[in-house]
Amino acid sequence: MRRQPPKNPSLHKSSSEHNEKVSLFNWTGHPFVDAGLVALLLLSKKHSPEELTGEDIEKAIEFASMLYARKEWSSGYIHAMILPNSGILMANPSMSKKRTPEAIVQNLRELLQEPEDPSAPICEICGRRHSRSKPVYRSDFPLVGTGGVPNYFPLAKDGLNVCSHCLFLVQFLPLVAYKVGGRVLVMHTYPYELMLELHGEAINDVRKSFLASNARDFKRPENFLFRLLGELTRKTERNDLWGRASITLYHFVNNNQGQDLQIIHVPMPVLRFTAHASREDPKGWKRIVAMGWRKRPSEEEFEKYERSYTNEVYAKLLAEESILPYFIDIKNRRANAKWSLLSFYCSEVLGLDKEALEFIRDVGDRIVETLEKLPDNQLSRRVRELERTEKLYQFEAFFVNLEKLRQRLGIEKPLMTFDEFATVLTSYGEDLNVSWRTVKHLLLFRVYERLHDRLMKASEEEEEVEENEEVGIFGMGVEE
Ligand SMILES: [Zn+2]
Structure with missing residues (x-):
């Protein structure tokens, strides 16, 4: 039987204080x-x-x-x-x-x-x-x-x-070190007990094979860490452990030919997000990660890719850059995750306030309410317009055209008031993380979430009619 740590944190604290003097x-x-x-x-x-x-x-x-x-x-x-x-x-x-x-x-x-x-x-x-x-x-x-x-x-x-x-x-x-990609990996954490969780597998491997652990043949330290985090968060439902955790990876080699060290710090909000994603929406999280390889892996290939190749989603998370674009799959016109995961990411990692997010979702719903009245092919074309916006003026034009469409369709309420329009376009413009592009991705997420089936049907028809070479489908996709 594995001995459990004391459950009562105050007891634990006093015992460690008491023993501090005598501990070797x-x-x-x-x-x-x-x-x-x-x-x-x-x-x-x-x-x-x-x-x-x-x-x-x-x-x-x-x-x-x-x-x-x-x-x-x-x-x-x-x-x-x-x-x-x-x-x-x-x-x-x-x-x-x-x-x-x-x-x-x-x-x-x-x-x-x-x-x-x-x-x-x-x-x-x-x-x-x-x-x-x-x-x-x-x-x-x-x-x-x-x-x-x-x-x-x-x-x-x-x-x-x-x-x-x-x-x-x-x-x-x-x-306890892992051999990863020709180097040695140590994952240092606070609280320290998390280090026991992350390195337990190494000792188990040593006990079984009498050889140092090769980390399941992972070649990239960060990929291995994200994999372990996913498994651990599903296994131990300990929000408190992740809420204040800090992890730094030391990936090094020290021999007569050379001494080199790569330090990878995992930002705290990223840890919290990964833990949340693995627990609350594991399928969605996996689809997001799969977007991080140029060629999308099939369900069977996922683990091989994860072991071997650098992943853009992981790299961006660690570099504290936005991964919002990976929440949507423009090619297959679908939202990769649940809205709740997107919302968690936006508030915890990007620092977008809840009200702003609710507002954007509401605008997304009004867009859906307008577009769903259109026949499939027109619906698809309008969404394509939004997908293809690269410049702010194109983004503006999308809304202006939509407003005209609402009038033509006889929808009474305007899409947005002038103030709301100004907010969507500019008020997030100051912050790089929350520019109009962020708004665009959030809106597309909402549109895909609600109109995916009709959009895909329309895309297929378009493909048949136009023989559009652009719509190649990579991988198998993940069906729920
Ligand atoms: Zn010492």
């Missing part, structure tokens, strides 16, 4: 050290550092050493990607003859028991203990340069001042 390890806020701590916790099936016992740590040392003595780990992974020439883990190729689980166990124990030197500076990572007397280089701690590269740190300082406990924890990083 603490969360540090450093991704690599915290990743090592995550490995200890996952291996011991514990949830917070203060729950760890001496026995847990001893078992973890033995488990890690048993693996690290194997060739696939030492030369193929630790030396090649994380800690080149590591002496502690004996990944240095010159040590291959002496490398045994027992010898590595010995090194790790000694490291943990190393006496603190009170004259040494304070550890730059945890700030709790004195650092080791000698600085640490990249063979023992990823990405901190070598003794031969004194310009790595400010003031030509030599190496990293780190305490033996932080250094000990880093030695467990290889167990």
Whole structure:
């Protein structure tokens, strides 16, 4: 049985405060050290550092050493990607003859028991203990340069001042890291318990195969993260966990040929939106994501694409650019998601206020009310006009023509008052995120949502009549 974390948050807090004095390890806020701590916790099936016992740590040392003595780990992974020439883990190729689980166990124990030197500076990572007397280089701690590269740190300082406990924890990083696209991936989070969720799969893979996890063969770190987020939000209905969560991905390589790090920060509103989308409208969210590849994958191809190819929707979300255009599928004239998901995105991510959104939806409904009186082919042509607007004056003309149409059809109320018209066209113009193009996409969403079937029928007829080469249909589409 997996032990559950205490349900009562206040209890949890007081116990962690109480234990802070005695706990051997603490969360540090450093991704690599915290990743090592995550490995200890996952291996011991514990949830917070203060729950760890001496026995847990001893078992973890033995488990890690048993693996690290194997060739696939030492030369193929630790030396090649994380800690080149590591002496502690004996990944240095010159040590291959002496490398045994027992010898590595010995090194790790000694490291943990190393006496603190009170004259040494304070550890730059945890700030709790004195650092080791000698600085640490990249063979023992990823990405901190070598003794031969004194310009790595400010003031030509030599190496990293780190305490033996932080250094000990880093030695467990290889167990929880994912191998993604020829590099190593660590997902650092706040709250820290989310990191346990995101890295649990890595430890499970290690337990099953005795090999480091390859993240289901994902080649792109952000794609893997979005996939995990989707699964986790459906599994754990914990809004509180996502509401205040922060995630940063560290995708790096540290070997003798090169040291490189890519940092991907996931903006908080994007996390909240992804969690919401995966839970409230998973089909819609999948259709939106599928729009992010130039060639649309079929239902069967989706997972392959997701594992292998850069996705524009993910990239834009991470770059804090609008993904509104992906909510509609102009080619197939359909809304990709539910209005409620669009509304959540607009308010949570784009920062559009609820009233403005309601107003635009209302205008959309008035457009529908007008157009639905037309025969299919005319209906289709009018919508095409809106789809093709590229300039503000064309957008204006669409409304002016529609107003005339309403008069011709004998609809009593005007489409919009003058003030409303001005609002639609200009008042969002100042904000790049909420320009008239945003309004155009929202209106099209509403029109497609309500008139999709008739529009598609009309498009098919048009296609037959005009042999329109423009309407090619990619993929299979997703039928509900
Ligand atoms: Zn430390």
